[in-house]
Amino acid sequence: MMWRDVGVTLILSLILPVVAQGARHTPPGKPKLTSCRSPDKETFTCWWEAGSDGGRPTTYSLFYHKENSETVYECPDYHTAGANSCFFNKNETSIWVNYNITVVATNALGNNFSDPVDVDVVYIVQPHTPENVTVGVLEDEDGPFLRVSWEPPRKADTRSGWITLIYELRVKLEEAEEWEEHRAGQQKMFNNFSLHSGGVYMVQVRCKPDHGFWSEWSTASYVKVPDYIPRERSMWILIAVFSAFIFLILTWIITLNRSSVKHCLLPPVPGPKIKGFDQQLLKKGKPEEVFNSLVVQSFPPRSTDYEDLLVEYLEVYVNEKQELMPEGKDLRDVGCLESKSQSDNDSGRGSCDSHTLLMEKCGGVESKDESSYEEPELLQGQAGSWERLERGDSQVVDTPDSSDARVKTWPLVFSPSIHGSSDNHHYGTLEMPKQHSTSEITYSVPDHLFPTSTSFPHHHHPEYRDSLGEYSEYRHSRSPSTGVLYHWEAQHHPQAHSNFNIRNLERQKEATGFGLPPSRSMEYVEVQKVNQNQLVLKPLSSHGRGPSQVQFGRAVVDYSKVNGVNNDNVLLLQRQREMAEAGQYCDYREKEGAEAERYPTQQQGKTTKDGPVATQLQESTCLTTSGYVDTVPTMPTF
Amino acid sequence: MVLLCVELRGSGSASAAPICVHGQAGCHFLSLADLFDRVIQHSARMHSISSDLHSEFEQYVLPSRNHIGRINRHCHTATILTPNGKENAQRLAREELTEVILKLLVAWKDPLWQFHQNMVHQDDFNNFSSNKALEMSYMVHELRKGVEKVADKMQHLGMISNTLSGLSSPEALDPSSDTCGESQAMSDHDLLYCFRRDSNKVQNYLKILKCRIVPENGC
Numbered sequence: 135m136m137w138r139d140v141g142v143t144l145i146l147s148l149i150l151p152v153v154a155q156g157a158r159h160t161p162p163g164k165p166k167l168t169s170c171r172s173p174d175k176e177t178f179t180c181w182w183e184a185g186s187d188g189g190r191p192t193t194y195s196l197f198y199h200k201e202n203s204e205t206v207y208e209c210p211d212y213h214t215a216g217a218n219s220c221f222f223n224k225n226e227t228s229i230w231v232n233y234n235i236t237v238v239a240t241n242a243l244g245n246n247f248s249d250p251v252d253v254d255v256v257y258i259v260q261p262h263t264p265e266n267v268t269v270g271v272l273e274d275e276d277g278p279f280l281r282v283s284w285e286p287p288r289k290a291d292t293r294s295g296w297i298t299l300i301y302e303l304r305v306k307l308e309e310a311e312e313w314e315e316h317r318a319g320q321q322k323m324f325n326n327f328s329l330h331s332g333g334v335y336m337v338q339v340r341c342k343p344d345h346g347f348w349s350e351w352s353t354a355s356y357v358k359v360p361d362y363i364p365r366e367r368s369m370w371i372l373i374a375v376f377s378a379f380i381f382l383i384l385t386w387i388i389t390l391n392r393s394s395v396k397h398c399l400l401p402p403v404p405g406p407k408i409k410g411f412d413q414q415l416l417k418k419g420k421p422e423e424v425f426n427s428l429v430v431q432s433f434p435p436r437s438t439d440y441e442d443l444l445v446e447y448l449e450v451y452v453n454e455k456q457e458l459m460p461e462g463k464d465l466r467d468v469g470c471l472e473s474k475s476q477s478d479n480d481s482g483r484g485s486c487d488s489h490t491l492l493m494e495k496c497g498g499v500e501s502k503d504e505s506s507y508e509e510p511e512l513l514q515g516q517a518g519s520w521e522r523l524e525r526g527d528s529q530v531v532d533t534p535d536s537s538d539a540r541v542k543t544w545p546l547v548f549s550p551s552i553h554g555s556s557d558n559h560h561y562g563t564l565e566m567p568k569q570h571s572t573s574e575i576t577y578s579v580p581d582h583l584f585p586t587s588t589s590f591p592h593h594h595h596p597e598y599r600d601s602l603g604e605y606s607e608y609r610h611s612r613s614p615s616t617g618v619l620y621h622w623e624a625q626h627h628p629q630a631h632s633n634f635n636i637r638n639l640e641r642q643k644e645a646t647g648f649g650l651p652p653s654r655s656m657e658y659v660e661v662q663k664v665n666q667n668q669l670v671l672k673p674l675s676s677h678g679r680g681p682s683q684v685q686f687g688r689a690v691v692d693y694s695k696v697n698g699v700n701n702d703n704v705l706l707l708q709r710q711r712e713m714a715e716a717g718q719y720c721d722y723r724e725k726e727g728a729e730a731e732r733y734p735t736q737q738q739g740k741t742t743k744d745g746p747v748a749t750q751l752q753e754s755t756c757l758t759t760s761g762y763v764d765t766v767p768t769m770p771t772f
Numbered sequence: 773m774v775l776l777c778v779e780l781r782g783s784g785s786a787s788a789a790p791i792c793v794h795g796q797a798g799c800h801f802l803s804l805a806d807l808f809d810r811v812i813q814h815s816a817r818m819h820s821i822s823s824d825l826h827s828e829f830e831q832y833v834l835p836s837r838n839h840i841g842r843i844n845r846h847c848h849t850a851t852i853l854t855p856n857g858k859e860n861a862q863r864l865a866r867e868e869l870t871e872v873i874l875k876l877l878v879a880w881k882d883p884l885w886q887f888h889q890n891m892v893h894q895d896d897f898n899n900f901s902s903n904k905a906l907e908m909s910y911m912v913h914e915l916r917k918g919v920e921k922v923a924d925k926m927q928h929l930g931m932i933s934n935t936l937s938g939l940s941s942p943e944a945l946d947p948s949s950d951t952c953g954e955s956q957a958m959s960d961h962d963l964l965y966c967f968r969r970d971s972n973k974v975q976n977y978l979k980i981l982k983c984r985i986v987p988e989n990g991c
Contacts, residue, residue, distance in 0.1 A: 176858055201845065228856040230969050232845075256972055295983030295991050296858045296976070320990060344816070345823075345972070 161244025162192040165237040167251045171260045174289040175297055175343070176224050178255050179215040182237040182248065190241035196220040201232035229255050259346035261299060262287035264322075264339045269357040271329070278359060280305065280326035284339045287349065299341045302348075308334040308356070332361040804925055805989075808982040811918045815978055818911045819971040825904050826964040833960075847966030848958060849879045854973055861980050867932045870923050873977050876970050877916035884909035887963055908967070915974070931985055 163185020172178035184194060196209035209220035220235075233255070237248040264284040272281050282303055290297045298320065304313040305326050318324045318339075329335070335358075338351040388395055852875050855861035861869065888905040926932045958966070983991035 202850075224857070224859070229858075230854070230856055230973055254969070256969075291858065293983065293987075293991055294858070294862065295979035295981075296861075298979060298990075345819075 160188040162188040162239035162241045164246045165239045165248040170253045175259045179221045181219045192241040198235040259343045261290045261349045263352040269337045269355045283323040301341045303339040805986040815975040822968040826968045
């Protein structure tokens, strides 16, 4: 059995190829039109591909017929365009006509038709590549650029306007990957900027009709861009050189001013400095000496200086015989009350060339311990040289004249009541405040001399009122040439502690109840030295009194009663005589005993606001003294 | 397209005398080259719209219609003899070429309007296509006026003879009376196909005319 199958298979395998050989000859396969193109819109070419051969030589033919026409034409030219192509020349090409093209493959056994294709030449235009592509590198102020120019393909007739072509080019460096494409429109020239110097560029161009296909890229044109340094670098070099130059100049300037620059940038750190500290001593190893220098002499304040801090009063009166004003100012018509100034150890006595301002240089007020007590003459223009010295550190003025004396100026408070000096009356500043509790008189004694002549009007009675609550300073300024160091400021300082109202009783003529002991004469005393509790006065004139020490606590003081202040710089002292003329004065004599004085009502009337109070004060003061300008010590005893 | 200084005196006038010819003050003078350029640009735009509309039609509408066979496609403008090649076109005189252009433009005014009207009532085209059809019919009308102005200017400049005066006569340029029936028989597809071709013809003829008369630039 198996032998039979093998034999059949062998026979079949031999027969079949023979049979099959006869079956190879078939009609050709179906051809296919691949494309039709027209390069110039005047001719066109169609290409086809052949189908299977069918084993026999096959011929292909192309047939076409135009639209709306049944006439079939065969391809006029099969060779011009190559194999399997058909070329339509100008005569056979119609534009805007629809061609229906078919290719037929024919062999011995049969033929085969391809599918028909409609072709309108207008829409199959694909021109050739642009020609004469030239590339060049040109220079510009911005730098080099690439200029590409070309021409349209020869066959495309753009000159008559039959074809309108638009162009496109692409550029890239030789080693680059990507192309850089640019549309050039209808122009035939293109400029490409932003080049890399020293590189080789490739350029290609192609074109396309307004309705059609793009042509092939032209063959690449190579161009080399030369190397050169761009101008920007030269500019940077210039800037670098310029800045280096400026830097050198700055360095030179700074070097010249090395020290000042160093001082400005690095200010020296101040080292610690202790005043009076001697580092050398410290190095020597003597700490005691070193630290001794640190001790401040003035601190803590010593007890001996306490008086400086306190206000003290000093009443100074001068002997009447002494010349009050060395300058010899005329005693005014008011008269100068001569008052004896007896040298005793009364406080306030002595020649007063002091800054304490006072009234006119007039007769001094003698204050004695004796009962006899003359009221000092009230002088105008001359003030008795009594002074209330209020010692205070607040006002210390050096007189221009006194070189050795340190005269202090005290704010003056004039007690309107000028008390007659009485030896019993201790005008120690300590006592006064006790008696006149409400009254305080502080005097300011500037360093100026007391101008006697110019100060007071003659006919005025200086009247000082003892008024509460008001404090006046009267300032007198005078040339310091004389020995009169009397200056008192006339100012109105309402102070709480001053209770006296010194008013400008310029026109007051009434004699106050206060009277000065007529026998007293006032003299200025220059304060020579101020010790503790002591005021060393320098005698004004040479009546040989010598510096008399005025001590506090001495009682009797001669005072001139201050009538008023004229023109703010004239202290009007009341004369006793005027008082006598006025008929009203307060005369107080110790010996005679206290008498109730009558105070001029006029005076009372003339008091200022503190009238009633002043009146009372006047009374009180009159009782105690007569017509003295009191300075109430404000400071306690010490 | 506006020709500022050219006045069209009615449709029956032989030639419209331009207001400003020699660059009077306040009048912007348009040269013939400028006029040609504008006309050519206009025709290019018209052709592009027609191409778009045709491709849309073939892409969306035709498959649904199962349209079979375009063997007997007849454009209603087939009666107008138009040169089918470059030599043929160059063999024509300027006046004849201009006349052909005008004939074509005149012939397409009404069919395009009809086409637009049909599109509005149909659902084949979307609104975008409908707008294109309307724009197309409008552009044909404007292009015709522009070409007439160019012809007037050419005649004024003496470049062409006055034999063109007969073109503006309604009888000569109104092919609708002749092709009235044919235009209505056309299908939409054929209409679009025909108009695309004719707009291309117009554009091409104008270019030829321009490069023949004013070959300064672009030729």
